[in-house]
Amino acid sequence: MKKHRAFLKWAGGKYGLSDVIRKMLPQGDCLIEPFVGAGSIFLNTDYDHYLLNDINQDLINLYQILKEQPQRFINDAQRVFTPENNQPEVYYQLRSEFNASDDPYFRSLIFLYMNRHGYNGLCRYNKSGGYNVPFGKYKKPYFPQAELEFFAEKAQRATFVCEGYRDTFARANTGDVIYCDPPYVPLSKTASFTSYAGNGFGLDEQADLANAAEEVSTEQGATVVISNHDTIWTRKIYENADKLKSIKVARTISQKGNGRKKVAELLVKYNKK
Template sequence: MAKPNKTTLKWAGSKIRIMKQLRPHLPKAKRLVEPFAGSCAVMMNTNYEQYLIADVNSDLINLLDALAFVPDGVIFEATGFFNQNNNPSDYYRLRNEFNSPKSGMSQVRQASLFLYLNRHCYNGLCRYNKQGKFNVPFGKYKNPYFPQKEIDSFCDKAYLSKASILNLEWQDTLSLVDFNDGVYCDPPYMGSGFTQYHTSGFSDADHEALASALKDINDIQGNPITVSNSPEAKELYADLGFTIHEIDAPRTISAKGNRKPAKEIIAVLEGVK
């Protein structure tokens, strides 16, 4: 079995390490719709003809869009940041620039700063304070990796699959699901505590609304649905008729330093023709 393709960004909850377990449960469809795109680990490790990747995080989508359409600009500018001495002073200076008003900043500059912060911040986290400011501290890495290969691969994949890259709330993304699409959702996990990847969190009520919306899409249009979540969401999805698969997933980030495998669920609704 070939090693999974890595992604441009480091990302909490990335599906890279469980792709072998996840892939058999993903929807069979021409186009995959992902309302919680994250680092695009699923896109980079599957072979759908088309993709609609969306996320509420505008910084993330700005970077993915730039990598798809102006990768050379991002590579040139971000390389300059990576070639600096890796120290807290430069990190916080660039973080302050990133947190300044975006109206006077080009897409390439904003994307390059986000890539730099992701690869130089603590654990590759993406977290914001209540004012919407990126607030992850310096990561203290000796030689942060510049993901040239991963950028090239993403650009090629986005071009060949005619990927749509959209900054949308999950509700708006689901409104774009067509009859022949498959849907994969990887929301912030229920009970995880890691919900502030955007200024708005993701509550239990949000989880319930998402699960119900996915059930409605399957009932009305027949689209196949797959959802990743924590065991805390098992009852929610089982009660709606999803088939539940339990897996052990490597834990890459833990507030208490515990990196033992964690239980996860994969909830599935088969497509109806």
Template sequence: MANDGQIRPFLKWAGGKRQLLKEIRRFIPGEFDTYYEPFVGAGAVLFHLRPRQAVISDVNGELINTYCMIRDRIDELIESLSMHRNEREYFYRLRSLDRSSEFESLSDVERASRFIYLNKTCYNGLFRVNSQGQFNVPFGRYKNPKIVNEDVLRRVHQYLNDNRVRILHDDFAAVLTTARKGDFVYLDPPYDPVSDTASFTGYVVNGFPKAEQIRLKLTVDSLTSRGCKVLLSNASTPFIRDLYRDYTMFTLSAARAINSDATRRGKIEEVLVANYV
């Protein structure tokens, strides 16, 4: 593991793992070669482990562009972030950019800056798109959101540059084709919904239906046959428990934090699935 001091996620993310890090840490292998995380999201587990050699990816192109800009153009990104305003009209003007041709003219730094700004100022810090791929979370009305967290951004920048971290934008199965014996793979896919109204897979247009959960399980089988160590997080639903019935499974309790109704943000059961003890 790298010794880069405390690094924490630079985004709030639906399904983020900060609250479960102590539990997840108990199941991390003591030694491994390359770390893989193809559903990296806000990177809570990545930044907690700080592996010296890693491959990270996500299907959300705006997220991956933001990682790349933090790695490659941190000063420009911080300067751009400092120009944003926590104002309703300004928020909706930036939000609407992906509904016009103007979005295509944004630089990579401007896109990353917009992405972080919307995350810090939108309702509950969510990233969600509609069926046209347009960001559609309303203004959060926070009094003083920390749009520019320079210390966190620079720590992430240093970690990504001081270690061998490949940043990809690809399907999980494609990312994992290079994983070999001795590597460790952490999988945190969009969760199987616990009810018809509980699904949150809206950070990509097509979501993550059961067919994708099955394809992921087949990928876990392939990784296992190659000698990779795999740890997977998901909801504790009958479907997931049956799907991974041949693997070791642990149950955790986590707080639901993204429901629009605050009274329904209680504890839910999650599972950790492992192909090792």
């Protein structure tokens, strides 16, 4: 199977792990992702139907628009990727227009532009909901035309929703497969980066997600696979899982380039059938 990259740069994206994760996912009619992010697992699996959720409304609006108006959106987005727009003053002007706008189409165009022109491909909002990633200073930001086209084509099999993960779990039917890629448990107190949508995903939510996974596999007959850091604490909250697999992964996000070492990740599976 040819591997497909997401069109967005994304902290914690699963492109590099998609083969390992795919092997843990059983067959089924529908793959449900309560934390879809940039969609690498969606793009690198083959299910008849997908239910893709994220708490980030900008992300879901962008996906919905790309599904419904692919050619118009791709053409308009390409016009924003010009050398003239790859300047800090233009970036900050567009960012400020984005934060002032409530038009989903305009916000989707600028969201893609900021994702490729902003610092390190981060997606971050302040407490009042304003996008606040600084300018990235790239020589020539890449316009992901082929990736956008592939996503738009595959999105015809997907339903996109923006809600809490518990609501998405409630939609699962017997035989469905759920893959969860939540914000990870921090490895250290300074490494906590969970504000993708301005909402914290703390230890209470981590434990609740493990409970939800166990419930949906027992009561609704769905299989659930979750990714997280491999720590004493995550092993404790996932102690009722049916399978645990630890893998070493090279980290690509770090303040210091030399700090990019391998860390252990955990893949857990709840499968009560």
